[in-house]
Each structure stands twice: as C-alpha cells, then as structure tokens.
Amino acid sequence: MVALDFRVRGRFVSSVVGCIVRMVVKLHGAAFAACPRRVAACLYEKNVEFELVNVDLFAGDHKKPEFLQLHPFGLVPVIQDCDLTFFESRAIIRYYAEKYAGQGTDLLGKSLEDRATIEQWLEVEAHYFNEPAFSLAFQVLYAEKLGQEPDLNVIKSSEEKLTKVLDVYEERLSKSKYLGGEFFSLADLSHLPFAHYLINDSGKGYLFHDRKHVSAWWEDISSRPSWKKVLEL
C-alpha cells in the first residue's frame, strides 16, 4: 500500500494510490461453494481480474475470529477491493455490474425499467428459488457426508416448491428469452450455482429438462464461457 496524501478535486486520494498498486480484487471463498461462484461468474462476465482466496470451510476457517472481522455472520463470499470490504453475493454482483456498466456483458439493462424487471427476478431467485434449491441440494449432497440422515420430508417439500417456481419460470420464458428480458442479466446469472448443483450433482435435472423453455434457458446460460471458467476454478 503506497501511503501518499494529496488531493484531486478536493478529496484525499491516498487510498486510490493504494488501489492502483494492489489492483487485483480478492474474493474470499471456496471454488465449490455456491455464493462465491455467483460472484466469480459476475466478475468473469465483467472482465474484472480477481484472486480467489481459499477459505477452508470444512476446517471451519469461516468461523474463526480473524474471518469474523471480515464477515460477522461467518459466511462466504467476502470481497476486498481497495478500501472496500463487503459481503453478500447479491450485493457484490450488483456493485460490479454497476461499477463496470460499460465493460464486459451488460447485466443490468439500459433503463431503470429494465433494471426494475431484473431486480424483480433477482429477488424471485433469492426468495423463492434459493431456499428450496439449497435445502434439496444440501439433503442430497451433504447430509450424509455430515453424518446426518437425509430428511425425506425436506426433500419432498423442497421439490414441490421448486416445481411451482419452475412452472412460473416456464411461463415467463415462453414470452421472453431470459428472466429479465431479451438479454442475459444478473437475474439469470444468480441461478447458475444452485441450478448446477441440482442438475449436475443431485440428479434433479428433470425439474429443468421437463420444461421446454426452462430447459433451453438452462442450456443457454450454463454454456456461457464465464460459467465454464467458474467450474474450472
């Protein structure tokens, strides 16, 4: 960090000098974890160089005091970018989509009304899709590894919830190519990590493939170079 104090347009810019020297964004997380993957996909779409700082989740490193200084709830991801340190994957992807609006893929649309539609479907992902997708993937993929009996009631109810959500998506995607409109956006990107878990790791691909438009949408968004790079991390 270069410690220089001078003014540009009346503001001290020592931190900016530090940024220029450090350059690379630090993404604290784990390559297999869903929420860091969401952020990585966004950074690849926006051509933002970053370094993945591995947090050993199985060793509980995210619950240790030094990590709790970065994230008081002890979860991943956390971003360190110059003087800005913050967490929550969907806050992070909004920040980079807006900060680099003119660089890489446009992920927020051209107008406030575009963004409103994108934000609506991003909230649908966060509040309708995410919970049953997480619960289902956790029960199928991790419960036994953690010494728990998979909860069949949770599996059943999660699948029922996802069925309803994906029926709404099928209707939406019969009318527009992507959730947020005719272009790929944060609303689609945010689905990649858990949809991947369900389709490729949990044997639940039929939930997607049995729906014509959802299936085509998934083939499209999961074929993007950004997502392929995430899976190679």
Added chain:
Amino acid sequence: MVALDFRVRGRFVSSVVGCIVRMVVKLHGAAFAACPRRVAACLYEKNVEFELVNVDLFAGDHKKPEFLQLHPFGLVPVIQDCDLTFFESRAIIRYYAEKYAGQGTDLLGKSLEDRATIEQWLEVEAHYFNEPAFSLAFQVLYAEKLGQEPDLNVIKSSEEKLTKVLDVYEERLSKSKYLGGEFFSLADLSHLPFAHYLINDSGKGYLFHDRKHVSAWWEDISSRPSWKKVLEL
C-alpha cells in the same frame, strides 16, 4: 389513457402521455401487511404520490386468477406505474430510490461504495433478519387466528436467530449511526415492518430495547414521519 403516437428522440411516447394523464402510482396490497408497508414507507420518503389498492388477503383475493396475472406467485405488493407492472417489495424500493434520486430522502448514498454497503445490509435484512422475524411474528400473531397451535420450537429457534442477528447489529450500530452508514437508507427502512410487528404487536420489544444502540436506532427510524404515515394508512 390518452392514445397518441408520436416520437421524441426517436422513441414512441404514447405510453408517456398515458402516464401524464394517470399520474398516481398504484400500490396493490393491504395496509397492515409488512411488504406493502415497506414500499409505502419508501414512497412517502421519496414524496411519490400513490394510491393503495386494497387486496383482501383474508378473502384470498391474492390467489384469484385476475391477481395472478399481476403476480404469478400470488403475493403482495404489486406496483402499477404507467406501463410498468412489477412485484417484490425490495425490487420496488430500489427502483423508486433510484428513479427519484434527487427527490425526498436520499436512500442510496452518494457513491457506488455507499450503495454497496447499503445493499449489503439490505441483503442482511432479507436473508438473516426477515425469516426469523416473519416466523416469530406469524407464530405469535397469526397462528391461533388461523386455527393453528403456536409452534413453541419455531418461536424459540426464531428468537435465538434474531438474538444473533441483533448482536451483530449492536456492534455495527456502535460504530455507525445507521446500518448503511451515517445516513438513513433503504437498509434501515426495510426493517421497519417486521421490527414494528415484533416490538409493538408481539411483545418482543426486549430483543431491541436490551441493546443500547439497536434501541436508539429503532427509536430514530420508527419516529420518521414516513413510518407514522404508513401506520395511519
């Protein structure tokens, strides 16, 4: 709706003419319901005139086919504003905070970094605070009215989760006046509906009042004229 077709800067503006004639934003919801209240608080802060279109939730009007045309998941609120119809309260408050950035209270800060911090705490509200607050308020306020026995395990676990969340808030608010920084923002506003249920209707005020900075924060944000107007709706 005035049907005129002409061009401004190359774009048809018949819908804009319709907007000028209609003017008032329609907020579909119910005056007592948390998520419509979140939107109403934002609209008051931004001095945006609106009309509350009552949806009779006890009669199940939100599950009827005509309402499902507006909101495929059958929930409130829904906004109709000129040609834009959309749902999800946190998408709606982001839209109005940005659309009327220079009008009423600034709810998104002055820089992208301000907004990143606000978005982080808005996500904390949505993903850490909201679920236990909803579950606790539902069990205490509505379970018996709906003929269910209140689930004591849910009450206990929700209170435990909220205790941890509010401990993090106490630490944060010991360092900054509001969650998003030194100014009131969407991050604070978004807490008003469920915190009000817990404190004023569910007998859980001690969760807030036992924490010095959380208590002062609540007294501050719940005293805002916008929130008082919401409660008078």
